[in-house]
Amino acid sequence: MTERNNNILLKIRGLRIEAYADENWVEIVHGVNLTLRRGEVMGLIGESGAGKSTIGLAAMGFARDGCRISGGTVEFDGMELTTTPQSDLRILRGARIAYVAQSAAASFNPAHRIIDQHTEAPVQYRIQKRMAAQEDAMTLYEKLRLPNPKEIGFRYPHQVSGGQLQRAMTAMAMACRPDLIIFDEPTTALDVTTQIEVLAAIRDIVNEYNTAAIYITHDLAVVAQMADRIKVLLKGEEVETAATEQMLASPQKDYTKSLWAVRSFERPQKERPVNSETPVISVQNVDASYTSGAKVLDDVSFDVFAGMTVAVVGESGSGKSTTARCITGLLPPSRGQVLFRGQPLPPRYQDRSKDQLRQTQMIYQMADTALNPKVRISEIIGRPAQFYGGLKGAALKNRVDELLDLIELDPARFYNRFPPELSGGQKQRVGIARALAAEPSFIICDEVTSALDQLVAEGILKLLDRLQNEFNLAYMFITHDLATVKAIADEVVVMRNGKVVEQGAKHEMFQPPHHPYTDLLLSSVPEMDPNWLTTVLEERGVDNLGEAATASSAQQ
Amino acid sequence: MxxxxxxxxxxxxxxxxxxxxxxxxxxxxxxxxxxxxxxxxxxxxxxxxxxxxxxxxxxxxxxxxxxxxxxxxxAILLPRELAKAIRTAPLTASFGLFVIFTYAVMGIFAPVIAPFGEAEVIAGAFDPPSEALLLGADQLGRDMFSRIVYGARNTVGLALAATLLAFFVGAIAGLFAAVKQGWFDQIMGRGADVIMSIPSLIFALLMLSIFGTNLMVIVVVVAIIYSPRVFRLSRAVAGNVVVMDYIEAASLRGEGTGYLIRKEILPNSMAPLIAEFGLEFCFVFLLMAGLSFLGLGIQPPTADWGSMVRENALLITFGEITPLIPAAAIALLTVAVNFVVDWMLFRSSGLKD
Known part of the structure; x- marks a missing residue:
């Protein structure tokens, strides 16, 4: 019995956390239990607002500003964290419990070298001398397969790529060889091709040092690769916990089953109109560059037909969003042109007529920054109708109500609200309504679902699909998520380094043979199979991952 | 004991x-x-x-x-949104608001509150406080209390006018510079640099000796001195807002600069601007008091706190605190405004919302 107890590293019982909102303390985590043994990886999964991160932080005895732990116990290696004074907790954190945040780029201090930030904790806790800590950092960098492990630490955070930075951060968390690491969505902000290398690195290092970990994510396929056991959370309550394989094979609760079923949405693919109809938007041989820099786009051409969805796929930096900026006129192309129904559009948006502007609308990735937080929903949606259609008074109100109905939000409840009072999915719906209010024929969707939970994202995709059928809209769908492509696209354009690598109808693109880069993209998408990562690693070889793989496919 | x-x-x-x-x-x-x-x-x-x-x-x-x-x-009196903000305010901010309220009442109802006129000689020079003269008399035998009350109207009113003008000019220029960018931004920015590079007191003295010391000139000169700071702040704040996607969406819609500034940018940069307003108000206030002390501000016999300090400075040598009373009035208002500004800065610094 004693031995089993010694084996338990973290024991959370009846954890309750309250948050301060509107002058009240509202309970956001309602009595969660969690037991973690040494060397075990526990996956916490759930949609946003489920309390995943809050529980993860509570495992360090920490509550965010405006939150407090109001009940329950958090026992770390026999030590009760909820009653430990801050000074003792500080010694624990970093040394014995480490935290890896979602955005490494935002978490590193841009003014210091990576290795100086790495060695800070071991030196501070007098575990190692500075030189020893640096040596150790290099060993860790090597283990995490960072290129030039001896040198990379002496760079500043902005000098390395996002995936490398995330691995450097994992190395930093390992610096004091903690017993427990909390990974808070470490790969959510990364491309699939980069994600895979970070996943492999994290898994290896956690196995090697037998570190226990709590892995927080909303991506089921990812957690299936990483975790020994999975805990599903919903609105601050536990839904179920089981070993990974068991959980994937036979989920018990309805909510878990619904999570598993999300990836099933796929609408029938449409074919290009046979008779030579002019495309709504035709991008022809477009080159573009930012002020006197290198070419960002190189000879990009594709067509979008009415009522069809073209998905533009590629990793970040491949020129997807730049293409969108060229179409909207924010970035005039240096060569080539954009045709709208056969007519060339002026390159600068300032030179376009009101009607040309109206025809092309955008939906943005981050609904938070795409909606003015100080303007009421009614005005956000009403403004385009007022601006283009000249609607006023009752007619304008009717139009806004109609649009709110279209996006499935109750006009009575949402008419007078402000964007910060809405959830992520609702904000994105308002963004869609704003685009629709202009009555466009072509909408650019820039990563519209990547900031959303899967269930919510699926709702948005279904809504976009319905609207497309209703108004015969043409979509250009920018994404790096191939599951989304599978769900909604008719045609696929694969981009890389500003060039179109491959394009065609969806069913052709998902059938072999592929262009090597398309193949790399496809095979990097995590699957639900817990052995997927191992299989892929075996197929590609450990050194042929992520950037290395990108480089090798470029040579082919 | x-x-x-x-x-x-x-x-x-x-x-x-x-x-x-x-x-x-x-x-x-x-x-x-x-x-x-x-x-x-x-x-x-x-x-x-x-x-x-x-x-x-x-x-x-x-x-x-x-x-x-x-x-x-x-909290009880105000509408719901404001009441919520007030209820979470620290006591210092509430104290500041109370002081500002008192000064406002004093300034607005000066003729009713003051027992004598501001230029009325009713006693001997430097008469001590008594039933009729609450704070004693000044160097010409005018009632100190009445002059303090009138001073609230003159000094604070003038400082308020100058600050408002500085904000009007500076904020509009700053917002336009942030939206227009390019050469307009450059010209405005360099212009602001030129004004800021001249020491403010010397600039004010120069201008006032050229154009004479009437109230309009004082207000305009002080506004010009302080508008570059407002320009810089509003340009920086608006610069952060201009890069947001909703601004891009609005300009892609074809909206003009006026709409962008009024509807999209201004509501999102209001909080720091208001906080800066409080702060600048203090500086303007002090500069005006300083000008008065040098004899270049508001001209006698109009009551003004700055010149009151100077005129009664002689009394200090006799161990009287009379000249310190207008100085204390200036200090109290400055502290009060800063209390309120601190609270607003705290609210706008992103810790709330």
Missing amino acids: STFVIGYYAALIAASCLAAYFKKREAFLLLFSLTLASFVLGLIGGRPALNTITVAAAVIALAAGTAYAWREFL
């Missing part, structure tokens, strides 16, 4: 013990350190020292009480 001294220590010790017993750590520390301090001071200064401490504590307690009651009063 008088009953006062015994009672004084007994009350403090009893309060300390109670605080300790009820585990009010902070209250206990405060009370007991006060006890120890008064013990030492009592030994050195005797009873008068204890009296001073009691009065000081009472004044602070009174101010805190006023601030608390004022906050509750405002």
